[in-house]
Amino acid sequence: MGLRINDTAPDFTADSTAGSLSFHDWIGDSYAIIFSHPRDFTPVCTTEFGAVAQLVPEFAKRKTKVLGVSVDSVADHEKWKRDIEAFSGAPADFPIIDDSSLTVAKAYDMLPADYYLPTEGRTPAHSATVRTVFIIGPDKKVRLTMTYPMSVGRNFAEILRALDAVQATDGVPFATPANWVPGQDVIVALSVPTDQATERYGQLDIKLPYLRFAKQPKA
Structure with missing residues (x-):
């Protein structure tokens, strides 16, 4: 069964573009958003990472950390960041983790129901549903999830609006x-x-x- 609202978000330790990252420790007392991607150097995902790069100051105003997940290596992420920054005109100042082992994709139940992962020649289609957004509270509980198909770019204005609503209604009647x-x-x-x-x-x-x-x- 996939993660549900109010489940504790699985903890993990992973390499990232910001060094080794222990997820729950990294969240601290902030909110966090995970946004996941099936491969580096894919067109829709490049536009999405660019949107996040532009919105980093808005997330910071809301005491929210953002974490990119992609099923490639940190070395690939560092190369991809140059494309993201050239496209968006903004620095990609947020960690992107190495999930080439699919540890996070599996822990967060983001893979297709009938997925098949070849040892070589894996394409974005093999990990297509690694296109999920999770909003996680300071208590490490899942507050909201959204999953998109590969052909539909995420609306980050809506994600920001949803974050505002989650924070506005947190613990109040x-x-x-x-x-x-x-x-x-x-x-x-x-x-x-x-x-x-x-x-x-x-x-x-x-x-x-x-x-x-x-x-x-x-x-």
């Missing part, structure tokens, strides 16, 4: 509605009676008995 962005109203949890919600959040916008909006509380 409200949720975010469809298409929510920071600053918009939030949905009060059904576990909070209306009088208590009004006292806590101010005037509510009650659309339905079970759908009550409130202004997003200030952090």
